[in-house]
Amino acid sequence: MSRVITLAVIPGDGIGPEVVSEAVKVLEAVTAGSDIVVDSHYFSLGAARFLDTGDVLSDVDLEAIKQHDAILLGAVGGTPGDPRLADANIERGLLLKLRFSLDHYVNLRPSVLYRGVPSPLAEPGDVDFVVVREGTEGPYVGNGGTIRQGTQNEVANEVSVNTAYGVERVVRYAFATASARPRKKLTLVHKTNVLVFAGSLWQRIVNEVAIEFPDVAVDYLHVDAATIFLVTNPARFDVIVTDNLFGDILTDLAAAISGGIGLAASGNINPDGRFPSMFEPVHGSAPDIAGKQLADPTAAILSVALLLDHLGLAEQAARVNAAVIADIAARTGEARGTAEIGDAIARSLSRND
Amino acid sequence: MSRVITLAVIPGDGIGPEVVSEAVKVLEAVTAGSDIVVDSHYFSLGAARFLDTGDVLSDVDLEAIKQHDAILLGAVGGTPGDPRLADANIERGLLLKLRFSLDHYVNLRPSVLYRGVPSPLAEPGDVDFVVVREGTEGPYVGNGGTIRQGTQNEVANEVSVNTAYGVERVVRYAFATASARPRKKLTLVHKTNVLVFAGSLWQRIVNEVAIEFPDVAVDYLHVDAATIFLVTNPARFDVIVTDNLFGDILTDLAAAISGGIGLAASGNINPDGRFPSMFEPVHGSAPDIAGKQLADPTAAILSVALLLDHLGLAEQAARVNAAVIADIAARTGEARGTAEIGDAIARSLSRND
Numbered sequence: 001m002s003r004v005i006t007l008a009v010i011p012g013d014g015i016g017p018e019v020v021s022e023a024v025k026v027l028e029a030v031t032a033g034s035d036i037v038v039d040s041h042y043f044s045l046g047a048a049r050f051l052d053t054g055d056v057l058s059d060v061d062l063e064a065i066k067q068h069d070a071i072l073l074g075a076v077g078g079t080p081g082d083p084r085l086a087d088a089n090i091e092r093g094l095l096l097k098l099r100f101s102l103d104h105y106v107n108l109r110p111s112v113l114y115r116g117v118p119s120p121l122a123e124p125g126d127v128d129f130v131v132v133r134e135g136t137e138g139p140y141v142g143n144g145g146t147i148r149q150g151t152q153n154e155v156a157n158e159v160s161v162n163t164a165y166g167v168e169r170v171v172r173y174a175f176a177t178a179s180a181r182p183r184k185k186l187t188l189v190h191k192t193n194v195l196v197f198a199g200s201l202w203q204r205i206v207n208e209v210a211i212e213f214p215d216v217a218v219d220y221l222h223v224d225a226a227t228i229f230l231v232t233n234p235a236r237f238d239v240i241v242t243d244n245l246f247g248d249i250l251t252d253l254a255a256a257i258s259g260g261i262g263l264a265a266s267g268n269i270n271p272d273g274r275f276p277s278m279f280e281p282v283h284g285s286a287p288d289i290a291g292k293q294l295a296d297p298t299a300a301i302l303s304v305a306l307l308l309d310h311l312g313l314a315e316q317a318a319r320v321n322a323a324v325i326a327d328i329a330a331r332t333g334e335a336r337g338t339a340e341i342g343d344a345i346a347r348s349l350s351r352n353d
Numbered sequence: 354m355s356r357v358i359t360l361a362v363i364p365g366d367g368i369g370p371e372v373v374s375e376a377v378k379v380l381e382a383v384t385a386g387s388d389i390v391v392d393s394h395y396f397s398l399g400a401a402r403f404l405d406t407g408d409v410l411s412d413v414d415l416e417a418i419k420q421h422d423a424i425l426l427g428a429v430g431g432t433p434g435d436p437r438l439a440d441a442n443i444e445r446g447l448l449l450k451l452r453f454s455l456d457h458y459v460n461l462r463p464s465v466l467y468r469g470v471p472s473p474l475a476e477p478g479d480v481d482f483v484v485v486r487e488g489t490e491g492p493y494v495g496n497g498g499t500i501r502q503g504t505q506n507e508v509a510n511e512v513s514v515n516t517a518y519g520v521e522r523v524v525r526y527a528f529a530t531a532s533a534r535p536r537k538k539l540t541l542v543h544k545t546n547v548l549v550f551a552g553s554l555w556q557r558i559v560n561e562v563a564i565e566f567p568d569v570a571v572d573y574l575h576v577d578a579a580t581i582f583l584v585t586n587p588a589r590f591d592v593i594v595t596d597n598l599f600g601d602i603l604t605d606l607a608a609a610i611s612g613g614i615g616l617a618a619s620g621n622i623n624p625d626g627r628f629p630s631m632f633e634p635v636h637g638s639a640p641d642i643a644g645k646q647l648a649d650p651t652a653a654i655l656s657v658a659l660l661l662d663h664l665g666l667a668e669q670a671a672r673v674n675a676a677v678i679a680d681i682a683a684r685t686g687e688a689r690g691t692a693e694i695g696d697a698i699a700r701s702l703s704r705n706d
C-alpha cells in the first residue's frame with residue numbers, strides 16, 4: 001500500500017521556480033522506489049501572475065491549496081520599485097495571507113553552521129539553534145491605518161496585536177522543541193522594557209509554560225542585545241522564541257552568520273494539522289539573478305527536509321539533511337549552477353537507496 | 354571672556370558613574386586652560402535613586418535638567434529581575450521620558466571600526482557609517498494597552514505612531530548629515546512591505562526630501578535585509594535613517610560589528626536647540642561588572658566628543674576623537690581599568706595643549 005502525499009507547489013517569482021525545481025527533484029529522489037507517492041499540483045502565484053491576470057491570491061486558489069497535505073513555496077515578489085506592482089502588495093496579499101489564512105502560527109527557522117561553510121564571523125563557534133517565530137500576530141496583523149495621507153499632517157499607525165491564546169501556543173511549541181533538543185535551552189527575545197504591554201504578556205506566558213517544562217533552562221534577552229550575541233557568541237543560543245517582527249529580523253541575521261541566506265530553510269507550520277503547513281527558503285525572489293542558474297537551491301532543499309519531518313517522514317528528512325551536509329562539506333569553492341547542485345544532491349540520495 | 358557651559362550630569366546606575374567620571378575627566382582636560390568653563394550639576398537618578406526615594410524622574414528634576422546646555426548620562430537601570438524594581442520601569446520612566454520630554458528627535462549613533470580594534474567579522478572592510486534613529490515616535494510612544502490582563506484571554510496591543518511632522522524633521526536631518534559626508538549616501542531602513550502604513554509615510558517623506566538634496570544618493574533596505582548587510586558588507590553604509598525601534602536594533606548590531614558596545618557613543622539631539630541634548634554611551638548599566646573598574650569608558654568619552662560637536666566646539670571634539678583613536682591604536686591587549694583608560698586619554702589631551 002502506498003502513501004500519497006498531496007503537495008501544493010508555488011514556484012513563485014524570480015529565482016523561485018529554479019530553486020523549487022531542485023527541491024522537487026530531491027523530494028522525488030528521496031521517495032523514489034518507496035511506497036511514498038508525491039502528488040504535486042502547481043499554482044502559478046506571485047508578481048508574474050498578478051501582472052498577467054490581476055490576481056494576487058483568489059479564494060478559489062486558497063481553497064484549492066488548503067486541500068493539500070503540504071505546500072512548497074519558492075519565493076514571491078517582483079522587481080523592487082516596479083510601478084506596475086505599486087498597488088499590489090504581493091507580500092501581504094499572498095505570502096502573509098497564506099500564513100494567516102492557514103494559521104501558520106509557528107515559523108520555524110533553524111540555523112546551523114555546516115562544516116565547510118565559510119562564516120562571515122571571525123570566531124563563530126558551534127552555531128546550532130532554531131528560531132521559533134510567531135507567525136500570526138504582532139506587528140504583522142495589518143491593523144494599522146493612516147489619516148491625512150500624503151499631507152504634512154499625516155499620521156500613520158501600526159498596531160501590534162498580541163493575545164494570550166496566540167502567544168501561549170507558540171511558546172508551548174518552543175518549549176517542546178527545546179525539551180527535545182540536547183541542550184534544552186530557551187531564550188525569549190522581546191523588548192519588554194519598552195513594549196511593556198506586549199512584553200509583559202510574552203514574559204508572563206513564558207514564565208507560566210516554563211513550569212510544565214522543568215527540564216528546559218530559560219533566559220531572556222532584549223532584541224537589541226540578542227543581535228549582539230548573534231554576532232559575538234551565537235553558540236549561546238539553542239531555541240529562541242520571539243514575536244513575528246523580531247523573528248523576521250533575527251532570522252535574517254541568523255542566516256547571515258551561519259553561511260548566508262542561500263542555506264536558510266523555514267517552515268510555516270500549523271501544528272494542529274487543521275491546515276497544510278508551508279515550507280520555503282528564507283530568501284526572496286532575487287529578480288536580479290533570476291533565470292541564470294546562479295541561485296543556491298540548498299535553502300529550498302533543506303526546506304524539503306523540514307517538510308518531510310513535518311509529515312512524519314523523519315528517516316527521509318534525515319537522508320536529505322545528510323545529503324546536503326555531505327554536498328556542502330565537499331564544496332571546493334568552484335561555482336556550480338542551481339541545477340548542478342540539485343542534481344548532485346538528488347544523485348547522492350538515489351545512490352544510497 | 355570665558356564661555357560657560359552648563360552641564361547636567363546623570364551618572365546613573367551600575368557602571369554609569371565609573372564611565373561618567375572618565376568622560377568628565379576628559380571634558381575637563383580638553384577645555385583646561387581655554388576660555389571654556391564647564392559648570393556641572395549632578396543629578397542622582399536611576400534605579401538606586403528609585404530604591405532610595407521612590408522617585409524615577411520628578412517634574413522638579415526634569416525642570417532643573419532643562420536649564421542646562423547639555424546632558425551627559427552614564428547608564429540607568431538596576432539588576433535585571435530585581436523584584437523591587439518590578440513596578441518601576443526605569444527605562445520608560447527616566448531614559449525615554451528624558452528623550453521624549455526634551456524632544457530628542459534625532460538619536461545619532463556613529464559606527465566606526467577604528468584601527469587596532471579586533472572585529473568579530475572575518476572581513477569587515479571599512480566600517481564608517483552613522484545611524485540617524487528617530488527618537489520621539491514609532492513603537493516607543495507607549496500608546497499601547499492590555500485587556501483581561503493576566504488571563505487566558507488577554508490582548509495586549511502596542512501602537513506605533515508615525516507623523517509626517519516627526520518623520521520629516523529626522524529625515525531632513527539625515528539628508529543634511531549625508532550631504533556633509535564625503536560619500537553622501539543615505540539608506541532608509543524600514544519594513545515597508547509589511548508595515549505598509551508607517552512604511553509608506555517614511556518612503557514618501559524620503560522621496561520628497563530627496564529632491565532638496567540632489568547630491569545625496571538614496572537607497573532602501575528592509576530591516577531584515579539590513580542586518581545581513583551589516584554583517585556581510587558594512588562598508589556599503591554611510592548614513593542610515595530609520596525609526597525608533599529599528600534604530601535601536603540596528604545600532605546594537607552596528608556596535609557589535611564595529612568593536613563592541615564598549616566603543617559605541619550616541620547623542621540624543623534636539624536640533625532646534627529648544628531643549629538640551631543628551632549624550633550617552635549606547636551600552637547599559639551592566640550591574641554585574643559595576644564598581645570593579647572593568648568597564649571601558651571609551652563609549653562615554655566618545656559621547657563627550659559628540660557633545661562638544663553639538664555645542665559648536667568642533668576643534669575640541671576633534672581632539673577628543675583623535676585622542677581616543679590614538680589610545681585605541683596603541684592598545685596592546687593588556688587589560689586596563691576604567692580610570693586607567695580615562696587617565697591615559699585625558700593625559701594625552703593635556704600634553705597637546
Ligand SMILES: CC(C)[C@H](C(=O)O)[C@@H](O)C(=O)O
Nearest residue numbers: 091092095248282546547577
Ligand atoms: C517577504 C516578507 C513579508 C517576509 C516576512 O517579513 O515575513 C520575509 O522577510 C520572511 O522573513 O519570510
Ligand SMILES: CC(C)[C@H](C(=O)O)[C@@H](O)C(=O)O
Nearest residue numbers: 193194224444445448601635
Ligand atoms: C534602555 C532602552 C530603553 C534603550 C532603547 O531601547 O532606546 C537602549 O536600548 C538604547 O538603545 O538606548
